[in-house]
Structures are given as structure tokens and as C-alpha cells.
Amino acid sequence: MKLSVFDLLRNICKDIDKTHRSNVCALTVTEVEELQNIFALLLLGSFVGLPSPPSFLAVELLPYMQKELEILSKRAQNANDMFAEMFGALGVG
């Protein structure tokens, strides 16, 4: 389907808007991921030697924690280069 100039301009504007919106909330997204990471770490801390809530609490919540566990695992993998990750999120360099 051939787009009119008007449609083309509208799509470009939409994409620019979307990109700006994504940029604006990039830091908040990182913050949410970190919070989810902290949440999972607090709940499952006993598995890595941290003081943790009663372990049955972790067992009760575990079925709902798929996303948090993924983030926890991703964070654990990137832990050796957290500065790069933070600089990336903050847009430094």
C-alpha cells in the first residue's frame, strides 16, 4: 500500500514521539528492574547467604516470581560489569 506524504509525515512524528517517550522513561525502567531484583534478592536471599524472611514466604511467592527470577539471573550474569550497565542506562559516554 502506497502511503501519502501526509501519512508518511504522521508516521515519522509518531516514531519520534515514541522514541522520545522511551528515552524519557529509560531510567525508570532500569529503576523498576533494580527494584524487582532487590525484591527477589530479599525474598530468596537465604539461598546466597543473606538474612531472609521465613523461607516458607519465599515458597509461597515463588510461583508468581518468574519475571523477578529472570531479572535476578540477568543481574547476576552482568554483575561483573555493573558500571557499564549503569552508564548505559544513564546515557553517559
Place this chain on the structure above:
Amino acid sequence: MKILFFTGKGGVGKSTLAAAYAWQLSQKYRVLIVSLDPAHNLGDIFGVEVRGERRFSQTLLLKEVDLKKLSKAYLKREIRVLSDTYKYLQILNLDTYFTVLKYSPGIEEYAMLTSIEESIKTENSFDYIVFDTPPTGLTLRFLALPQITVTWLDRLTQIRKKIIEKCYTIQNIKGPQSAGETILSYDEKDDGILQKLYSLKSNYQSLNRILQGNDCSIVLVFNPDLLSLKESLRLIKGLKELKLPLRLLLHNKISPESGETMARVEKEISNVTSVPLERVSFLSDFQTNKDSVLYHIKEDLTNIIHQG
């Protein structure tokens, strides 16, 4: 329905007094006595084999809680939910990981707490539930569990709410999502974790209210010896911190020989609490008179406990 916990150091006579008390109560009321002590001897005291549950008389039901079985049943239930959720991960030997959970500290206390909760909430046909508890350390741990758990749940709920708040902000900035993009749950109702946290919190708060309420009583049993005194003082302090209602002290196994130690023990305990104290002694004609009761225990113990 009134709830009573018999606590104290190991070997002071908790089970015997709890059994004697339950039997006395059953002359007037419908009574359930639950043994939470892993070293069950309720059956031995009543001279019957309990094996889980047994009706001793029309008004007295005996119950021995098998903590290992309870922990296993609880873990099995949770593992089933987990396996359903993480079906695709089974390939990574997740089952092995879950079996490790049974060694996890706290599961037994939780099983014990669940058993108490279940008894309190389901056994409505009784006027009294008497719990014979394991020695001090474990008892304090499981009595503290609802409060500790609520504190943790509060902190976790705070973090969770913050996450949802931020997801809401992201959603607002980004606007409607196009196909293929992950939709963040930004409404409290859509967040499974938060809903579970709320339901757990309300559950533990209600259990805590019951344990701290007027219908619950804790009876502390001790002997005229210094070890028992020290542990009793620790228990009194622990119960105070947890705001749990200690309503009666039973000074058990006293005899004419225990004179000086008995006075010292009672003096030190009266320094830290003003709860009524009853002395329980062996009857001197116990060996000869077959019809006599084992302990000289007041008939109106119920009134002492429940007058407040």
C-alpha cells in the same frame, strides 16, 4: 472457643499437666487436646494409642500432630504449584532443587503454625483447645512467627507497591502498547505477588489477633530448680516482647524437700510478672491409693485463667 498453650522447659511436666487439665475440663466442656511436641506422649499419659487422632471420651478428643508429615504435605502442595508454573524449567532438574527445600530452616515451625491455625479455624465444635507445646525455644519461635512474617510482608509490600507505582508512570509516559511489547502490570489488582502478599498478611494478622486475644491463654509450667527458673524467665521475657497473654504459672513437682529453692524460684518469677501462680505437688498417697488422681490440681483452674 478458648485456646490454651502449655509451655515450659523440657521435662517440667507440661504434657502431664496439659493432659490433666484437659481431662478435668472435659467433665464440663467439649475439649480438644493437641500435642505439638515431636516427642509425643499424649497417648502414654492417657494409656491409649493415638496415631494421629483418637476420641478418649464423648467430650475429649486427643490429637498428635506429625510435623514431618505436615511439612512434607505442605511442600508437596507448593511444589505442585511451582511445577505447574515453571513447567518448561523441568528440563533443568528443578525437582532436585525443590527437594532441598525440605531442609530449609523454618519449614517445621511453619508447619506447626499451620497446624495450630487449622485447629483454631476448623475445630469449631469444641469449647476448649489445649495445646501441649514442644520445649521453650521452638515454642517461642513459632509463636513469634506470625509477627515476624507480618513485618517482612509489610516491607515486601512496600517494595512491591513502589514497583507498581513506577510501572504506572512508565505506562503513562509510553502510552498504549503496540503488539509484541511487554505490558507491565501497573494495577494492584493485576499483580499476583501483591495480591498474595495481601492475602498472607491478612491471614497472619488474624492469627496474631487470635493469639494475642482474650480467648487465648498461655500457661507456664516450671519446677523448683534453677535451670527451669532461668528458662522460665527467658520465656516470660519473650512472651512479653511478643505481647502474648501469659495467664497462669504452674509450679510443678514441688515437695517438702524443695523448700528453699521453691521460695527462690517463686520470688524471682514474681519479680518479673504478676500472673497468678498455682503449686502442683505429688499426692503423698499416690502409690497406695489406686483411685486417687495423679496430681493434686485445682478443679477451678479454668476460673483462674479466664477471670480476666
